[in-house]
Amino acid sequence: xxxxxxxxxxxxxxxxxxxxGLLLLLAPTLVVLIISFTGGxxxxxxxxxxxxxxxxxxxxxxxxxxxxxxxxxxxxxxxILSAVLGGAAALxxxxxxxxxxxxxxxxxxxxxxxxxxxxxxxxxxVFNLLGIRLSAATLVLGHTIICxxxxxxxxxxxxxxxxxxxITCSLSLGAGRWYTFRRVTLPLIRxxxxxxxxxxxxxxxxNVPVSLFLADARTEVLPIxxxxxxxxxxxxxxxxxxxxxxxxxxxxxxCAEIFGGFSRQIGSR
Amino acid sequence: xxxxxxxxxxxxxxxxxxxxxxxxISLFRxxxxxELSLAQYVRFFSDPFSIKVLTDTIWLGAEVALVTLIxxxxxxxxxxxxxxxxxxxxxxxxxxxxxxxxxxxxxAWIVLLGRDGIINTAMxxxxxxxxxxxxxxxxxxxxxxxxxxxxxxMALPVINSLLRLDxxxxxxxxxxxxxxxxxxxxxxxxxxxxxxxxGWLLVFAAAATAFxxxxxxxxxxxxxxxxxIYQQAVGVQDWPFSAALSLIFTLxxxxxxxxxxxxxxxxxxxxxxx
Numbered sequence: 001x002x003x004x005x006x007x008x009x010x011x012x013x014x015x016x017x018x019x020x021g022l023l024l025l026l027a028p029t030l031v032v033l034i035i036s037f038t039g040g041x042x043x044x045x046x047x048x049x050x051x052x053x054x055x056x057x058x059x060x061x062x063x064x065x066x067x068x069x070x071x072x073x074x075x076x077x078x079x080i081l082s083a084v085l086g087g088a089a090a091l092x093x094x095x096x097x098x099x100x101x102x103x104x105x106x107x108x109x110x111x112x113x114x115x116x117x118x119x120x121x122x123x124x125x126v127f128n129l130l131g132i133r134l135s136a137a138t139l140v141l142g143h144t145i146i147c148x149x150x151x152x153x154x155x156x157x158x159x160x161x162x163x164x165x166x167i168t169c170s171l172s173l174g175a176g177r178w179y180t181f182r183r184v185t186l187p188l189i190r191x192x193x194x195x196x197x198x199x200x201x202x203x204x205x206x207n208v209p210v211s212l213f214l215a216d217a218r219t220e221v222l223p224i225x226x227x228x229x230x231x232x233x234x235x236x237x238x239x240x241x242x243x244x245x246x247x248x249x250x251x252x253x254x255c256a257e258i259f260g261g262f263s264r265q266i267g268s269r
Numbered sequence: 270x271x272x273x274x275x276x277x278x279x280x281x282x283x284x285x286x287x288x289x290x291x292x293x294i295s296l297f298r299x300x301x302x303x304e305l306s307l308a309q310y311v312r313f314f315s316d317p318f319s320i321k322v323l324t325d326t327i328w329l330g331a332e333v334a335l336v337t338l339i340x341x342x343x344x345x346x347x348x349x350x351x352x353x354x355x356x357x358x359x360x361x362x363x364x365x366x367x368x369x370x371x372x373x374x375x376x377a378w379i380v381l382l383g384r385d386g387i388i389n390t391a392m393x394x395x396x397x398x399x400x401x402x403x404x405x406x407x408x409x410x411x412x413x414x415x416x417x418x419x420x421x422x423m424a425l426p427v428i429n430s431l432l433r434l435d436x437x438x439x440x441x442x443x444x445x446x447x448x449x450x451x452x453x454x455x456x457x458x459x460x461x462x463x464x465x466x467x468g469w470l471l472v473f474a475a476a477a478t479a480f481x482x483x484x485x486x487x488x489x490x491x492x493x494x495x496x497x498i499y500q501q502a503v504g505v506q507d508w509p510f511s512a513a514l515s516l517i518f519t520l521x522x523x524x525x526x527x528x529x530x531x532x533x534x535x536x537x538x539x540x541x542x543x
Binding site for chain 2: 010017018031096100118121144202206227
């Protein structure tokens with residue numbers, strides 16, 4: 001009798017916290033989507049009326065559209081660079097038994113533990129000392145470094161699961177190294193590459209601490225622009241930007257799921 | 270090994286070299302880089318304000334990580350006990366904030382916590398509060414926002430370690446007559462602690478360094494390490510002091526992460542031996 005009471009209290013607490021937790025996870029995203037369709041001029045919730053005015057306003061706001069395009073370009077460049085360099089490194093390290101491979105693996109993962117703020121500042125100091133002017137290129141360089149750990153981990157995990165016998169077979173059947181890489185290795189680690197590209201892109205697109213130090217006046221990126229807007233006033237256009245970002249991310253997630261089995265990659269991490 | 274060379278070269282130039290420069294610059298007395306000294310570190314540790322900024326930041330990370338842990342365990346327990354459909358739904362809900370931009374998530378909390386925000390509106394209309402409460406630009410508001418923003422980083426490792434737990438152990442405890450609460454405390458919790466610690470460290474590091482959320486939801490009056498560094502570097506252009514601040518912050522965060530990680534591994538060996 002007493003035990004079943006304790007069990008019921010326990011289940012009740014577990015259920016209540018879970019419900020609260022899941023609501024907490026969902027609510028903010030939902031609220032942003034809802035408020036982006038407000039007809040009013042404030043962030044009052046629930047919205048007094050409905051309209052698409054802030055989306056229309058957004059399209060006409062050059063000062064937001066331009067940073068958004070810059071962010072897309074920077075994120076694309078950083079994703080490609082980190083995927084190519086990081087993917088190659090992950091392949092090289094996974095097959096190696098040398099001690100230096102462990103050291104390099106730790107080095108490539110370390111941007112993850114270093115506060116991004118400290119890294120951004122340190123790279124800026126080096127550019128200052130060497131007299132290198134800030135540009136879109138310096139920004140891409142900084143973003144590439146912080147994207148690399150995701151590529152190393154996710155592509156590395158795919159390579160670990162790859163059966164080396166398949167490579168040996170291909171080579172002994174007379175296929176060249178490049179042909180083997182293209183027709184055997186690459187298709188087998190495709191999932192890891194797609195998933196890591198997705199995460200790398202989001203990481204770069206979302207980054208503020210590194211961009212704060214490394215972007216020049218002409219290369220304004222979206223998150224910094226939004227941050228600056230929100231520090232000054234509570235602009236409803238930010239809700240519309242948020243709505244666009246949420247919908248595009250969901251679309252991207254669906255694509256990554258179809259081409260790369262994204263959720264399985266996350267689960268196995 | 271050969272394919273790793275280009276990335277190694279890039280990391281030497283754009284990661285290792287900058288860190289060396291950061292250490293070197295922190296050892297100068299002035300921004301003109303004259304006279305080597307430990308002046309910046311003496312300045313930090315003799316300045317009560319800077320020390321408070323550091324301890325507040327560490328405390329923020331620890332507090333957020335602890336609350337996310339308390340919320341993540343029940344979610345993970347429900348996940349493990351659920352069928353495929355519910356599992357997919359929970360995974361989706363966990364991934365959702367992880368994939369939305371930080372600025373968007375932070376913006377959502379500005380909407381929720383604002384004067385006309387949902388929380389104030391709900392509390393006023395329920396008659397629980399007489400006047401709108403100040404939630405935005407407070408420590409509590411900032412902690413709440415960070416909890417939601419970092420919860421996925423905690424939930425994923427905790428779910429993973431619960432999935433790896435041998436179901437026979439909990440069934441054995443149940444068969445021997447233990448209550449579910451007792452099974453959780455004496456069987457599940459000790460065996461999944463490494464996953465919990467991994468999540469705690471991820472959230473701790475992420476919350477302590479979350480510049481955007483700290484500045485936008487915490488507001489200008491709450492100064493934490495990230496905004497302190499930013500102020501000293503970009504605002505005052507005091508390069509040696511901002512470099513020293515960055516190093517102290519980095520060492521504090523990574524020191525806590527590595528020390529806790531080492532303790533946790535020792536604990537795991539203890540459990541295995543028992």
